[in-house]
Amino acid sequence: MTKVKKDSKPKKLHLILLILFVLCSIISAIHPKNYSAWFFEFLPAFIGFIILIFTYNKFKFTDFVYELILILTIIMLIGAHYKYSGVPIFNSIKQAYNLKRNYYDRFGHFMQGFIPAFIIRELLIRKIKLKKG
Secondary structure: OOOOOOOOOHHHHHHHHHHHHHHHHHHHHHHOOHHHHHHHHHHHHHHHHHHHHHOOOOOOOOHHHHHHHHHHHHHHHHHHHHHHHOOOOHHHHHHHHHOOOOOHHHHHHHHHHHHHHHHHHHHHHOOOOOOOO
């Protein structure tokens, strides 16, 4: 049985995702509603990306999971920039459907539970050798 050689060189897609993360972070930091709130909303995303960078050569997630992580981060950065209750597109939805409040926080919290499930699933299948199904 031959060992599969792991490529330590980052994929082009992973570099693009990293660049998108940096660009979205910079854009989100430009004139947020509240800088201290922005910082504390941004901090978990930043810590997560630092962890991903330091563990990249030891454990690579699938491209799909990396893309989901970026989507979750962008959702968090949008919430951090506008404050979750003030995201413009959800204000439009609030007005169009005559809702009492902006529900971006619910959308954000749903995604903060949904996307990490993919991360945990991949860790369990590949590290603990949990059987699929």
